[in-house]
Amino acid sequence: MVIYGVALLAACLLVGKLLGSLLGMVMGIDADVGGVGIAMLLLVFCVYRLQRMGCFDDKAQAGLSFWSSLYIPIVVAMAASQNVLGAVSGGPVALVGGLVVVAISFALVPVIARLGRGKYAKPMDPPESTPREDRHA
Amino acid sequence: MLERFLDVLNSNGLIAAFAFIGLLMLVCNLAARYLTGGRIHGSAIAIAAGLLLSYIGGVATGGTDGLSDIAMFSGLGIMGGSMLRDFAIVATAFGVDVAELKKAGMNGVIALFAGLAVPFTVGAAIAYAFGYTDPVAVTTIGAGAATYIVGPVTGTAIGAGSDLIALSIAIGLVKSISVMIFTPIVAKRIQLNNPSAALVFGGMMGTTSGVAAGLAATDARLVPYGAMTATFYTGFGCLLGPSIFYLVVRSIVGG
Numbered sequence: 001m002v003i004y005g006v007a008l009l010a011a012c013l014l015v016g017k018l019l020g021s022l023l024g025m026v027m028g029i030d031a032d033v034g035g036v037g038i039a040m041l042l043l044v045f046c047v048y049r050l051q052r053m054g055c056f057d058d059k060a061q062a063g064l065s066f067w068s069s070l071y072i073p074i075v076v077a078m079a080a081s082q083n084v085l086g087a088v089s090g091g092p093v094a095l096v097g098g099l100v101v102v103a104i105s106f107a108l109v110p111v112i113a114r115l116g117r118g119k120y121a122k123p124m125d126p127p128e129s130t131p132r133e134d135r136h137a
Numbered sequence: 138m139l140e141r142f143l144d145v146l147n148s149n150g151l152i153a154a155f156a157f158i159g160l161l162m163l164v165c166n167l168a169a170r171y172l173t174g175g176r177i178h179g180s181a182i183a184i185a186a187g188l189l190l191s192y193i194g195g196v197a198t199g200g201t202d203g204l205s206d207i208a209m210f211s212g213l214g215i216m217g218g219s220m221l222r223d224f225a226i227v228a229t230a231f232g233v234d235v236a237e238l239k240k241a242g243m244n245g246v247i248a249l250f251a252g253l254a255v256p257f258t259v260g261a262a263i264a265y266a267f268g269y270t271d272p273v274a275v276t277t278i279g280a281g282a283a284t285y286i287v288g289p290v291t292g293t294a295i296g297a298g299s300d301l302i303a304l305s306i307a308i309g310l311v312k313s314i315s316v317m318i319f320t321p322i323v324a325k326r327i328q329l330n331n332p333s334a335a336l337v338f339g340g341m342m343g344t345t346s347g348v349a350a351g352l353a354a355t356d357a358r359l360v361p362y363g364a365m366t367a368t369f370y371t372g373f374g375c376l377l378g379p380s381i382f383y384l385v386v387r388s389i390v391g392g
Contacts, residue, residue, distance in 0.1 A: 013223060024375075028376075034368050034372050034373075035223075035368070036223050036226055036365075037365045037366070039223075039227045040226070040230035040365050040368075043227055043228075044233050044235060047231060065228075067224060071228065071229055071360065074222055075222070075346070075350045076180070076184055076186075078187075079188045079350060080188075080190045081191060081203045082188065082203050083195065083201040083202065083203065084189075084191040085191075086195070086201060086306065086307055087310030088192070092267070093308065097281075097308045097311070098307075099311065101256045101312055102315045106327055112244060112248045124359075
């Protein structure tokens with residue numbers, strides 16, 4: 001059933017957020033340290049195990065792929081509810097600081113991505129020109 | 138008639154948001170196909186349009202939540218809020234390749250620390266150059282250059298005033314928004330075309346919303362890798378900002 005997939009997703013997120021906030025408590029900060037990241041690792045692990053046991057059918061997977069394909073629309077909604085005016089009117093320090101930091105960080109991405117590997121990871125196949133929303137399903 | 142229609146929209150906020158975003162995506166996908174010949178992704182245009190609408194909403198209402206401050210669009214705040222956003226981000230992990238994750242794990246950790254050290258240092262230096270010499274101010278602005286959450290958390294912890302906190306939010310917002318806009322543009326130049334680079338990218342940029350939106354507009358398959366490292370960034374930033382970073386700034390600037 002579709003709800004099994006949705007419920008598994010919900011359970012992973014809740015457990016991840018709980019562990020994230022406990023980790024924050026241990027570190028002495030009142031914040032969620034990587035809860036979403038923990039939840040993602042948890043989901044990867046659970047799906048892997050359930051698929052190997054053969055008890056995670058197509059319907060249940062549909063519950064996961066539905067939410068993952070809603071991801072971009074949700075990000076668009078998020079963009080539409082940001083304080084863009086505040087960012088623009090924060091003055092020159094904000095504008096200069098933000099842009100310079102982003103430029104330098106962009107430049108460092110290929111440098112660090114190359115570290116330790118020696119060779120650069122293999123690029124994926126080029127995406128289609130118009131992205132299909134269910135591509136990563 | 139119009140009043141009834143607005144009533145329906147107002148009392149079904151989240152549903153109205155689904156319909157509105159669907160329509161916006163349709164328009165942006167058509168624009169991508171016919172106006173740019175498919176060179177720019179529809180999702181990149183949609184995210185940019187969302188930011189523009191946020192600006193218009195901010196000007197129209199004077200509020201801080203963009204378009205969702207207008208009553209009939211209030212559902213956008215729920216749809217794009219952290220609860221559903223986190224839910225959908227975790228769902229993208231469904232497509233993750235475990236082998237890729239293992240291969241690039243160490244680089245992701247290195248990126249996480251470099252990704253925090255760089256904005257702290259550069260942000261602090263720029264704050265100093267603009268005449269902020271007080272260690273609390275320098276630290277708060279530098280932390281804002283990490284993310285708009287690390288900034289206020291750090292500022293509050295070391296006793297910064299609300300004007301400095303607002304400034305640190307603003308610098309974090311500029312960062313997040315420019316990551317959203319520039320990622321698809323520079324993706325090819327910084328070789329952001331594989332899961333390993335996406336993991337590093339998430340750790341370097343750290344702004345979950347910026348990374349997620351930027352990668353979504355570049356290649357949706359990269360989102361889970363970038364989002365995974367980015368979600369650890371803010372937590373570690375909140376940990377290091379008011380502690381090590383503040384101590385280093387204080388020992389250099391004095392006070």
